[in-house]
Amino acid sequence: MTELKLVFDEPVQKKKAPRHLADMTPEERREVSKEMGLPAFRGTQVATHYFTHLSDNPDEWTDIPQDLRATIAEKFTPKLIELVTTRTTDNGMTRKDLWKLHDGVLVESVLMLYPDRAxxxxxxxxxxxxxxxxxxxxxxxxxxxLTAGEITEQIVAAARVCASGALPVGQTRLSNxxxxxxxxxxxxxxxxxQTLKNITLPNPDGLGISARSVTVSTxxxxNGIEKLTEEGINCTLAVSLHTPDDELRDSLVPINERFKIREVLAAADAYEKKTGRRYSIEYALIRDINDQSWRADLLGRLLKSRNAHVNLIPLNPTPGSKWTASRREDEQEFVRILESYGVPVTVRDTRGREIDGACGQLAASEKAKN
Ligand code: SF4
Known part of the structure; x- marks a missing residue:
């Protein structure tokens, strides 16, 4: 198995984020508890509060002696993310949260409610x-x-909002x-x-959400796909392809200069073979750039004998960008051609356009204000 080497230098955090129980394995939680001079089970108890009851409020931890709660909270559930803004659209069915991390860095998460899932x-x-x-x-x-704690906190925050009953659908469960x-x-x-483990391990060690409901997009x-294949976590893999030819992909997705389409699809095929999970091909449709019928034809030929599903994403234009979404008729023709090859295809609903819905837009507009 190839060892994963990051293709870009590891960015150094000036001041490391505090360690959180979501950065630890269940065994490490018990070890940390012992290092604090407490019984190992306190580590499991605090994980139960966090993952099962979604609580990081020590006042609610009634099975832990009151005089220990503050120390345990400090060690296991330090505050990692702070809500800066929430914007909602689609009658409250889409909610975008902007979070500030301990060093002032901004990141976003988006919660989307559907009739059958959150x-x-x-x-x-x-x-x-x-x-x-x-x-x-x-x-x-x-x-x-981000640390595993910072990623997991976004998920637990979404699970809390779902459980709170404050959403238009009432009380619900975070499912995907x-x-x-x-x-x-x-x-x-x-x-x-580590985050995937926090999501999929059963309570109290994790949130107990099925790996089938989790999608990792790359x-x-x-080398990362190959490594993920060996992990035995059967989540869905999504590959952002955006064009079926290397020539255009070299400029649309610059990492293509290192990993060509043929190699990427071979790695996705191996993932599908090992996990039995159909993978998805993400394709942002960009007007007059990658939405021509001949490209749909080439993509159809590439995918017709693969266990893959195509997700077409009408591009959400970023302010000042020359890139924009395809014409409706070109989008429909693209779908028709893929279907003629028997390739399953859906056009993704583009939630949150009015709230800076493209990834990074809310953080970018917030930064611009400062
Ligand atoms: S976040 Fe943007 S820049 Fe990064 S891989 Fe996705 S599309 Fe490319």
Missing amino acids: TVCISSQAGCGMNCPFCATGQGGLTRN IVFMGMGEPLANYNPVI VGLV
Whole structure:
């Protein structure tokens, strides 16, 4: 197995984020508890409060002696993210939260409510080093990787909002998680894997959400996909392809200069073979750039014998950008051609356009105000 090497330098955090129980394995939680001179089970108790009851409020931890609660909270649940703004749209069915981290860095998460599910889209990095020219996040570069605690906190916050009954659908349960916010998850590999464990381990060690309800999206870091294949976490893999030809992809998704389409699809095929999970191909439709019928034809030929599903995403234009969404008729023709090859295809509903919905836009507009 190839060892994952990050393709860009690891960004250094000036001041490290405090360690949180979500950065620890269940065993480490028990160890930390013992190091504090407490019985190991206190580590499990605090994880139960956090993952099962979604509580980081020591006043609610009634099974822990009152005089210990503050010390335990300080050690296990330090405050990692602080809500800066919430914007809602679609009659409250889409909610975008902007979070400030301990060092002032801003990241976003988006909660989307559907009749049958509640999905949160989370950020795994502050900014992104992949430099895709059509993406707001890519334009700002990579600020730093998030810790597992910082990623997990976005998910637990969304789960709390769902459980609170304050949403238009009343009380509900967070059911799906997608790593499609700011950042390239596989370029922040270990914290993302720890987060996947926090999501999928049963209570009290994790949130107990099925891996089938979790999607990890990548721009095509082949060594990361290979490593993920070996983890045995059967989440859904989404590959942001955006075009079926290397020539255009080299400029649309610059990492393509290192990992060509053929290699990316081979790695996704191997993932599908090992996990039995159909993967998805993400394709942002950009007017007159990658939405021609011949490209739909080429994509159809590439995918017709693969267990893949295409998600077409009408591009959400970023302010001042020359890139814009495809014409309706070109989008429909693209779908028709893919279907003629028997390739399953959906056009993604673009939630949150009115609230700076493209990844990175809310953080970018907030930064511009300061
Ligand atoms: S599209 Fe995704 S991978 Fe590319 S720069 Fe934006 S966040 Fe990064």
